[in-house]
């Protein structure tokens with residue numbers, strides 16, 4: 366692994382992805398936290414890493430940042446082996462659980478972290494001010510962290526992660542303590558990051574959070590990837606359509622079976638599990654059978670439906686009710702989702 370004596374390591378692999386892992390794994394005693402994770406995150410992407418509580422998201426982040434050592438496999442971040450010091454200077458990180466020194470002011474926390482980033486001294490106050498502004502804490506810079514609500518502390522943590530214009534920003538459950546306004550703010554901040562070309566790796570169990578900002582997602586469970594793809598690939602895997610059809614004798618539905626599973630409700634015909642691109646053929650078939658097509662409504666699966674389906678398949682067919690209902694890991698009790706844990710005041 367390259368050390369501090371090899372500056373610029375992270376630039377040494379031209380065109381390297383932001384993150385690359387192959388069969389990355391981590392055990393804690395008998396617990397398999399990560400069971401062979403292979404993934405690539407391209408530069409400039411907002412990548413959502415989704416999974417129920419306990420599925421290995423935080424473990425993966427710790428391995429990527431060099432905060433924990435893998436038991437197997439490899440990981441490269443910004444073109445350097447995970448944990449490389451120079452590469453780490455270009456990474457902003459909001460940990461899932463953190464606590465800043467309660468006696469410091471928000472500004473002091475930011476200036477301290479600018480110093481840890483080796484930012485030039487004259488730049489530090491301005492960088493701190495900018496970060497306070499971006500995360501909605503302008504005017505609170507002189508308040509002590511000990512007086513901050515959980516949500517304000519999370520905003521400050523996000524400010525720390527944004528210092529120094531990092532090339533890669535890793536956010537581990539960034540909105541767990543935020544109210545809807547705070548979640549909206551985080552969404553805008555992530556979009557700004559993408560606009561300036563940064564890569565964002567977003568750990569979350571909140572599907573609407575991923576659906577709102579991610580270019581691509583990976584769904585994991587029990588330390589394994591269940592699926593990965595763009596949002597539209599994930600949602601459009603099993604397209605469905607609803608059509609309002611009149612004039613077709615009931616006995617003529619049979620040829621439609623070839624298009625997918627269909628059901629009817631009055632004049633409405635629903636066809637699910639279609640192959641992509643078959644809607645025009647389906648409409649033509651209905652017309653050739655004598656039907657009059659009065660409406661065609663495409664029905665995209667939501668990301669939530671898709672993810673719950675994947676998790677249901679992973680546990681043997683029984684659909685998970687929500688993402689917080691963990692797929693049972695060896696001996697681990699399911700952990701409830703913290704969807705309602707908004708505590709910001």
Ligand SMILES: Nc1ncnc2c1ncn2[C@@H]1O[C@H](COP(=O)(O)OP(=O)(O)O)[C@@H](O)[C@H]1O
Pocket residue numbers: 393396397398416417418419420421422423424425694697
């Ligand atoms: N330091 C640790 N020691 C022992 N087990 C751990 C440790 N960190 C994580 N685990 C276990 O690894 C699994 C994955 O945890 P984690 O990566 O925190 O999941 P997530 O972030 O998706 O909620 C869980 O079963 C968890 O209990």
Ligand SMILES: [Mg+2]
Pocket residue numbers: 422423424461537538
């Ligand atoms: Mg976690």
